[in-house]
Amino acid sequence: MRRLSPRTLSALAAVGALILTGCGTEQGGSESGTAPGSEGRTIRAQKVMRLTQVHAETGMTLLEGPVFADDGGLIVVDVTAPAGKPKVMRVDVAKKTSRAVHTDDRGAYTSAQFSPYDGRLYLSDFAHGEIVSLAPDGSDPRTFFSGEVAGARMNPDDIAFDPEGNLYVSDSRGLSEGKPHGRVVRIGREGGGATVLAEDLAAPNGISFDADYRGLWFSELTENRISYLRLDEKGGVTSRHTAIRVDGGLAQSDSIAVDADGNLYQGLHGRAAMAVYDRHGERLATVELPSRAEGLESATNVAVTPGGTRAYMTVSGPAGGYLYAFDALAEGVRQSNGG
Template sequence: MRRLSVAALAALTLMGATGCAAAADASTRARPSDPGEAQLERLVQVSSVHEATGMTLVEGPVIGPDGDLYVVDVTAPPGAAKVMRVDLESTEVSTVYTDDTSAITSAQFSPHDGRLYLTDFLGTIISTTADGEDARTFFDAEVEGARIAPDDIAFDEEGHLYVTDSQGAQAPYWQASGRLLRIDRDGATATVLASELPAPNGLAFTPGADGLWVSQNTGNRIDFLRLDAEGTAVATAHPAVFASVGEAQIDSLATDADGNLYVGLHHRAAVLVYDAHGELLRTIEAPAGDDVTSATNVAIVPGETTGYATVSGPGGGFVYTFEALADGIRSSNGG
C-alpha cells in the first residue's frame, strides 16, 4: 500500500475517485418533473467537511451481519474515520477502521469468508473483520502491467470479486481507459474482463446472477454484460441505459429483487430508478434546501424495501432513507 500526502489525496479525490467531485458546488436550478418523483429522508449525519481535504464524501453503504449500516468516507485524512458503523436503531455512529494511507471507496461483506472488503482507490483491496480488526491487504498487484484504481466491488455466489478499475493503464481519469476485473477469492489470479471503459464505477449482479450491470461515470451510461459459465470471460455485452443527467454524472448502482436498477448521482443529490428494460421509473431526491450535492450509492436491506443512500455536500456527509420498489437482495447490499 503506497503512501500519499493529504494534499495529494485531496487532488486525487477531486480528479475523480469514484467520480469524487461530489462535494463540489452543484447547480440548484429548478429541474423538470421526473416520472414517479419521491424524496430521500435524512437519517443521520456521519461526517463533516474535513479541514485537511476540504470535503467529505460518504460512500459504500452495506448492511452488516449485525444489522448495522457500514459506510466509508473517501476523503477522510490520515487517522480520521474511514469506515463507520451506524446503529440503525439508535443512529449512533462509531469508527470501525482508519489508517494513514488509503482512500476507501466502497465496502461489501464476502459470502465466502464473511469479512468486510474495502476498495482503496490508491491501488489495493483490504479486508477486515466487521469490527475493523485484523486488517489484511487482499490484493496489491498490477494487472496486465497497470496499477489498478479499484472503485466498486461485487461478489459472485462463490465469493470471487468483480471490481471496477476506474483508471486502468492510462490517465487522465476521463479518458476511456478503465477496466472491469475479476479477482479470484484467494487473490491469486486477476483477469481483465473488459477494457477501454469511460471510468467504470458501480456494478451489481442481476437477481439471478446471470448478468452484470456496470455504470460508466464519465460516459453516463450503464452496460449490461453476460458472463460465461465460469464467470471468467464476457460472453455478450452492450450499452443498455443512457442517462440524461446534464451536469451530473452517474455513480454507483444496486439491483432489487425485481431487477430494478438504483443509480446514484454526482452533482445532484438524487437516485434514479430504472427497470431492466431501461425505463426510468422513479427519481428519489433530497429535499430542496438540504446542503448536499450528491447521492452516490445505495443499499437496500435484503428481504425488505428499506433503502439507505450515502449523501454528501458542503453540509457534510449523511445517510438518508428511502422506500425501494422491491425487496433488497445480496447485490442490493454494498459495493
C-alpha cells in the same frame, strides 16, 4: 486549511477532484407524485442523520459504500477522511448513532462489501490500487490484492461478489487524465487469477450483478451510460452491450444497486438524487431529497435492507456527509447491499 501533501493531492485528483458545495438540510416527509418528462414518479427521501463534516485536511467529505452487516449494523466509508479520522464507520440507523470501525494513514476507500466466501469486509482503495479486507469488527486488516492487472495498476472503485466469493471490480483507471482506460476486472476469491473482462471504458464506477447472477451491470461515470455483461458459468464474458443511457444533465452516473425485482438504482454525482430503472431500461422513478434541502450535490450509493424495502443512501456536500432513507420498489438482496 493546511497545505496538502502530494499524496493527498494525488488521491483526491484520482477520485475525481470532487469539490462539493452546499449547506445544511432539514428532515422532510415521504412524498410521491408524477415528475415531468421521462423521470417517472418522484420518491422523497428523508434525512436520517449527519455522519461527517468537511475535513480541514482534505477540504471535503464523501460518503460511499453503505452495506448492512449480518447483525443489522450499517457500514459506511468516507473516501476523503484523513489519517486518524474514521475511514470506516458503523451506524445504528434505529438509534441514529455511529462509531469508528477503522482508520489508517493511507487508504482512500470508495466501496465496502461483505464476502459470501469468508464473511470479511472488503474495501477498494482507489488511491493505491488495492483491495483490502477487515474482520467484521474492523480488526485484522489484510491486503487481499495489490499489483498490476494485465500490465497496469488498477484504480478500483466498486466491488460485486458472485455467490462463490469471486470479486468483480470496476477499475476507473484513466479517470484523472480523462482517458478511456477503465476496465472491469475479475479476481478469484483467494486473491489470484485477476483477469480483464472489459476494457477501454470511460471511468467505470458502479457495478452489480443482476437479480439472477446471469450478468453484470456497470456504469461509466464520464459517458453517463450503463452497460450489461452477460457471463458464462465460469465468469467469462459471452456478450456486452450498452443498456441504458442516463439523462443526468450536469450529473454523472455513480454507483449501482439492484433489488429483488431486478430494478437498478443509479447514484448520481453532481445531483443529490438516484435514478431507478427496471431491467428493460425504463425509468421508473427518481429518488430526491426534500425540496427544502439545499446544497447537497451527490447521492453516491445505496443499501436496501436485506429482506426489507427500507433503503439508505449516502449523500455528501460541504454541509457534511448524510444518510437519507426512502422506500425501495422491492426488497433488498445481496446485489442491493454494498458495492
